[in-house]
Amino acid sequence: MPTLGHRLRAVRAAWVAPEPPPSRPSGGGRRPPAPAARVPATPPPRRLRTGRPASVELTLAAPVDLRPDPWQRLIAVGSILSVLVVAVGLWMTNEANRDQQRLSAQGQITERYATSVEQLGSEKLDVRLGAVYALERIARDSAQDEGPIIEVLCAFLRTHAPVQPALQGRAEESPPDVRAAVTVLGRRPRPTWPEHRVLDLTNVYVSIPGAALPRSWFAGTELALWDLTYTDLTGSTFTGALLHRAHLDSATLVDADLRDAVLTEVTATRANLAGANLSGADLTGAKLSNTDLSGADLRDAKLRGADLTGANLRGADLTGATVRGADLTGADLSGAKLSDPYVLEHLTRPSP
Structure with missing residues (x-):
């Protein structure tokens, strides 16, 4: 009777080299040799038509819970509120x-x-x-x-x-x-x-010859009798000011605004009023001999009895001005605009 060891050896031999199926004997009574056992080849990986390996689909072992955490939401709201409180505190x-x-x-x-x-x-x-x-x-x-x-x-x-x-x-x-x-x-x-x-300088007398007052503002101010000789008043404003009998000899009033100012009996000999705006000003009895009024605006100005001997009125606008009775002896009216027929008839303009 075969032992256990014999049986194990028989099973191992049969597993390693299985017997070929029986075949019919050929002439001579000899069987052909059994072919060698073939090891099955590992099949190659499947590829797509593009030649790339097929993608691998991953699946989660368990679903993930994406619901927001109420504690995290509360913490975020608290952080925002704390920042706002700090900002308001800093602002206050x-x-x-x-x-x-x-x-x-x-x-x-x-x-x-x-x-x-x-x-x-x-x-x-x-x-x-x-x-x-x-x-x-x-x-x-x-x-x-x-x-x-x-x-x-x-x-x-x-x-x-x-x-x-x-x-x-x-x-x-x-x-x-x-x-x-x-x-x-x-x-x-x-x-x-x-x-x-308007400055309230009623009943004030000032004598400041040679003062530097460019671009000053004295509109509507009472400056009667003031002594402003040799004073620099370039570009200053005297709209509606009262300058009755003021002294402006050799003063500089270039481009000054003297609209509707009262300059009756003012003394302004050899003053520089080039380009000044004197429209509507009252210059009755003013002393303006040898004064530079070139390019000045004298529209509707009152010049009755004014002394304009030797004055420079080149390019001045005297449209509507009252010049009857004014002394214009030797005045230069070249290029000046005059509308009074009396003046046009009786004035002799100097040759240019």
Whole structure:
């Protein structure tokens, strides 16, 4: 009887080399040799028609939960609210700081204003002079204080430079503090504001020959009898101003605005009024001998009795002007516009 070991050896032999199927014996009674066992070849990977390997489809072992976490949402909302609270706090802090700075600055301006006004009454000239310029600085820094400062300086001039009774000719020159007050008022920073347009200088007399007041603003202001000889008033505004018997000898008024100004009996010999606007101005009895009025606008101006001997009126516009009775002896009217037939008939223009 075969043992267990014999059986195992028989099974191993049959597994390694299986017996070929039986075949019919050929002539000679011998069987052909059994063919060698073939190992099945591993099939090649399947490819698409493009020659690329087929893609592998992955599947999740379990579905993923994509629902938002309420705690994460709460944390995000809390972060946004905290940022907003911080931003609002910073804004409120900055506004409070700005308000504090404004109050502090206003307090300093008020203190400076009170000190300057007090110094205007000082007996020392240099203290009064410093107070005038300190008030000018305050007016430039604070628009709301400009009006009161103008009123204070006008009152200062009415007190320190009143018109002398029965003034004949010219009085002595004004002191430096009066000159400084006139200069500061003339160049005030906001003269076109309605409350700042007209200066109350009633019954004030000022003598400031040779002063530098270019582009000053004295519209509607009373400047009667003022001594402004040799003064630079280039581009200044005197619209509607009262300059009765003012002294403007050799003054520079190039491109000045003197519309509707009252210049009766004014003395402006050898003054430079080239390009000035004198339309509607009253120049009755004015002394304008040897004055440069070239290119000036004198439309509808009143020149009755004015002394224009030797005046330069080249290119001036005298349309509608009243020139009867004016002395135009030797005046240069080349290129001037005249509409009065009387003047056209009786004037002899100089040869060019």
